[in-house]
Amino acid sequence: MSIHKFSFPTPIHFGVGARKLVGQHLKDLGFKRPLIVTDKAMADLPLMAEFIGHLGGLDVAVYAGVHGNPTASQVTAGGAAFKAHQADCVIGLGGGASLDVAKVVGLSPTHDGPILEYAWDHPKARSITGPLPYFVALPTTSGTGSEVGRSSVVSEDDTHQKRVIFHPKLLAQTMFADPELTVGLPGKITAATGMDALTHNIESYLSPAYHPLCDGIALEGTRIGAAALHTAVHQPSNLKARSDMMMSSMMGAIAFQKDLGAVHSCAHALGAVVDMHHGLANALMIDVVMAWNHEAVPEKFNELAHVCHVKGGGSAFVAWLKELKTSIGITGTLSSHGVKPKHMARLVEIATADICHQTNPRPCTASDFEKLFKAAM
Structure with missing residues (x-):
């Protein structure tokens, strides 16, 4: 199957093997230190080791703290991982939860205030004004479509109520849709x-x-x-x-x-x-x-x-x-x-x-x- 490339509006590389193109894509843009955002189950799969192998030459760190319906504390911990690694870009690899966290994991390192203050319905809603880290998305499920969305759904830690952070800057700059990533799904x-x-x-x-x-x-x-x-x-x-x-x-x-x-x-x-x-x-x-x-x-x-x-x-x-x-x-x-x-x-x-x-x-x-x-x- 050949790789098809189109934009709507996110540039999309669609087809079997698209995941193997991520490393060269980031290198061509001058990035060196990606943070992969994923969940623990995905991090432990052979697929993760294989994917990191395709990123040869990049200094890779993995944040695997996503689980269940993503919460504000998971995003904050991911932001801390981004800063600790001195990351220069984000790779979201996983289902909708991982991708939702990956979209906003660079928000706390670059903007002030708690993450949920950027939700559209917060009483004192903050605006995303500055640039966010370069973000590429690789979905491993076929459901949420978070990989092409401009919103991130994050739950409150105490009430579990979902909050929506919405901004065009949350769109992935490039998306790699590889159907092989979904083959192992139960x-x-x-x-x-x-x-x-x-x-x-x-x-x-x-x-x-x-x-x-x-x-x-x-x-x-x-x-x-x-x-x-x-x-x-x-x-x-x-x-x-x-x-x-x-x-x-x-x-x-x-x-x-x-x-x-x-x-x-x-x-x-x-x-x-x-x-x-x-x-x-x-x-x-x-x-x-x-x-x-x-x-x-x-x-x-x-x-x-x-x-x-x-x-x-x-x-x-x-x-x-x-x-x-x-x-x-x-x-x-x-x-x-x-x-x-x-x-x-x-x-x-x-x-x-x-x-x-x-x-x-x-x-x-x-x-x-x-x-x-x-x-x-």
């Missing part, structure tokens, strides 16, 4: 992250915001992901399916500059309250929310059914989502995944306060969220 992670990618594409398309460019990207991202996800889960070495899921993931992240919807508000609440994996949370909520959204924009659901080759129109598309989840091993309800009635009030509170549902095709109240969570229990 089936459960492939399934959950794949549903995250589909949710991004679907919710972006359903958003009432006007952005025909994103609509086109979201529909094509949905088509590609819908056709590839089952194969990627059940034939993990199938590089065509892995490539398609990586592309669908990137397209979903590009499209959601048009914004998302109520599925993500629910997922953010589940992440904060029970620390649920974001992709799994989206998967458990998507068919429930889509069944509720269908009456608001039936023509858009018909179009989604069309690109996914689902016969029977929009209502059949909702049923197809549920069948797809089962076919890739995502089963059960919120209650079977650790959500209890005592969590309900807090879930509703966080979902209602979340910004994503402001572009849901159907307006959501606290009462609506309570009904949706109960329907998913």
